[in-house]
Amino acid sequence: MNSSKPVRWIAVCVIAGFAVALWFSQPAHEARATLPNQPTPSAAVPPEATALPEVAASYNDAAFHAAGTRLSPSARAGREIWFKATAGNARFHTYTFQQRITALIDWYGVLRGDQRDTRFKTWGLINDPGCCTPGSAGCPAKSYEETYGFDWCPGDQTLLKFVGKAGYRDPACDFKDAAATSSDPAGHRDGREDSCNLAFGTSTGALGFRKFPNPRFDPVAWKKLNGSLGTWQGYDRKLSSDPARADFKLRKLADASIEPPFLIGTSCASCHVAFDPAKPPLNPAHPKWENISGLVGNQYIRISELLISGMPHDDLLWQTFAHARPGTSDTSAIPNDQVNNAGTINALINIAQRPTFAGEQVKRWRKTAACPTGTKASSCWCEPGKPGKCWENSLQAETVHHILKGGEDSIGALGAIQRVYFNIGSCSEQCWVNHLTDLRQLDPQARNFGQTPFDIGQCRRDCPNFRAVEDRLQNILDFFLTAPEGHARDLREARANQRQTPYAEADLERDLDHRFGKNAVSRGQQVFATNCARCHSSGKPPFEAVNFRALDSKTGLRADWLGNDVPTPVTEIGTDRCRALHSNHLRGHVWEQFADENYFARKTVSGILEPHDGGRGYYRNISLLNLWAHAPFLHNNSVGPELCGWGGDKANPYEQYRSSYVDTSRPGNPPLARDKQPACWQYDTSVEGRFKLYVASMNDLLSPSKRIPKALKLDQDIVLDIGPRIFDGKEEKRVTGFTVRVPAGASAGNVGNFRHKEFIGDLVRAKLEPAELDARLAKILPAHDAKQVASEMRNIGKAIVSDPNRLVELVKAARARTPALWQVYSSCNVEIENDGHRFGEDLSEADKNALIAFLATF
């Protein structure tokens, strides 16, 4: 055999596989310990920054702290950490995400001060009441030159002096620690990690988004690039308007040699903070602290679009990652699990009543005062320089929560909270980026071909930000458990606030009965007990006897959490199964150490085509508390009206809405004709706005046959020019290669779920080792399907060698002929996202209305 043939063949397969797959999805300043330690430009401090006046009395952190005065010292500390601590993730959001994960964020486009008033409409971000627009009355900063284009926020009087200069002392260094948990060993109580490593920085103007001065910033270079210190527009600019150039989609943001003035970090509040449903602001762009809850979950945030905001819209990465509904995010995307599964940000309310599960086998690290002599560090480890601060790793039976949509985080609430910090970038460089899949790595022997497990012990040892958070996890949990902002906010209370008159339970029931029919609320309770409570109650049957409104004497909260949190096979629920097929917690995968043995031992769910072993295939039965305030519904916010920030006007460049309504009567489920698409609902945070959305979403939920199917689709072609180019002095010419075009209208999920490594590997096997391919397929498919898939792969291989431009067309046709192809090469086949959960569809209209009325009272 001529040796060049297989090489050519493999090269084409590899390139072709990339071309099809192509979503490359993949997400400090930090505190003292992680600050860049390089020399900084000598002329780094702009004169404007040093001239800032002292802080005006009205713009400071006092109102933030005042909102927490009723809390215990521990919960108060937890609240501050929740709102402010980035735990070092600013390096992730400024360097790692861009350079290693290859996704660009347009931080200025998202956070620029001159768009403070429209930030909520565009991005769903919640403005920090403590910040101000430079030049506005009372604002300490008089121009954007002083703030590098951002809002002025408390603490900036110091921070701005350190832009381009080393030596910034993080405000977290002055964090007031609460007393340590008395039951902890003395070494743990006395040896907490330096609070500087919580890394607060200062607010960017949007709650949860924090900024840090970049010591590498060079003001001279910045001015040259942008024309002024007060803007990032030169850095944001597109490189060319000439479509003939290979870089015309690209922005200067891709130039990693440029150091921006700020590193941007995120705290947990970035996604979890939102408006208190019972005290919404009059104007969402100008909230006060009394309008804000750190635990309710932001159902408006467009975090997916935000994290990919520096990429062109026809880029593969943008098209596969950005299509998520407001309030949802594919949090498993950054580790590259290749399961497209955006999910909602959960409301962390009434946690004290959330069900727990006793007797689970939990392998985790536990605090101890000493390690037995000779123990390996992987079993027991003491922190150097901290006498008596040791951790032992062992398997024990414990009572735990099930956290995440499928209950994957199951080693205890504290471990689950800590993992959230990794999910938002903390310790990424030290502990977990090396464990992620590199979508470009196609050699199964090479590092990063697939995920490997994150090691909690290693991270504790090597990342001070880990220890800073870990030593204060109980504070955060206390905040969840006791803070009033973590309590359910009933419609009754909301209406009372809105009307500023007493409004009792009886008044609410009267009004609901008036709206939904005579005795609707009491009838609704019966309907609920009979049809819903087996999953959506934490009480015990018979549910007809349960008082769902009874209060818990210890917590004062309603005893029933309105959900049993029990994992249920997704086949029983029938909803979009992609989230249930999340694989990051499987053995051998990145978050393995955050799942307990019971998770791994779950019974395999039958009736699922795609890989679904190892604990996958389940959804928890969620809580129905405050449904009135949290529509739309289901884990992906797909049931109910579609939401938009600006009213859906496509001509508005700030409108991010893209209709996902599809026509299932036509092949390929194309987008529904525009005149048949229901209009999107503009964000309405008022009490009545939320209630209207609830009613519409409940009607959708209970009448699945009336739901218009939804599937998020590519809204622009993804065009991939594969192959090197040369320049002949006049124009660029591709030396060789081909173009792949994934057309607009293709399902974003299908692109994101495509398992390109398996596909490429099998294309190679089909050519070089056909018997091995046959054997592999025979293990995962029935004999007939296996033969058919093998045949298709051989044919695809031959065809793309002769004409690689036809790749997408060939694969599409093969899939139509042989559906099993997608069973092998897709992580999740689901097309329609708002299907399933058909429970209640057979109820009478009166009973549906009754149920809507009843559930509105919680």
Next chain:
Amino acid sequence: MPVRAVFFALVLSATLGGCDQIKSWFAGKPDIVYAPYGKDYASKPDLAQVEYEHPIPLKELIKVTPKYLAGLNQEQLDQLYARLGSGPIPNGPFDGEIVFTRGGTGKLRAAEIVGGLAGLGLNVKGKLLETAGETLWKGKVFYRDEKVLRNRIEDLAVLRPVIGPGDIPKIAVDGKDAWLLFPAKLYCGQSLIDSRRESIIIDYAFTDDIPGYRERPDFLAGRRGLKVRDEIRMVRPGLYLGRAYMDHAFILNFVLYNKDLDRAGRAEFEAGQVRDTCWGGTQKRIVATR
């Protein structure tokens, strides 16, 4: 055509990546321990643990030669690279040598994948490619103050058709002339193999604003061409280990060597006084203390 394209791309990458007949200066083979590993990606040890359990003493780094590096397989190179710091951004001319990816058998990894006679052919071709690359590419010249680098290219005849007419600046190193082409920017940035500390990045993406940039042929390495990005870490002053990527896909390793800088920096290195320019991470490094 695709095979030619791949060949062309690799030659160009090789010309930017690594070169010369670099001689061993030290007789003793370094005693560097590599953590156990298997074939499969999942069997490769965590780099943080490799460094924790097998720190490399300074006295062993001093024994490392370009020849030693060229004899390592890819996993060994990965484990070694991960235990290095960025060192200071170099200054001045360096000789270069290419080290293609070798698998556990010692053959080029691509040849291992294909196997059989075809693999043998590929192995031979790959070695020719190494030679071809090193014939063209002589090394790199760092201009630390400007944060710019240029590559030393020996034989213009091969590239002339894509370069076009005109004078090209040149440099003489050890009495030999080489042309300076393919400028790149230097900065501290993310390593694409080991995130735990930064590497020195040699980035060809945005070089059109570097004085002396020539659209032909510098374009080829840039964002509109092959999207080349190198990263290097210091073995010791005067000796750097590098990795070359095209559009974020790993292509080859390379070694940079300057014997004068090696000699000049030896005492400072042995005293553990050479500092990393780039972010050194937070994992405690034991290298300087053992």
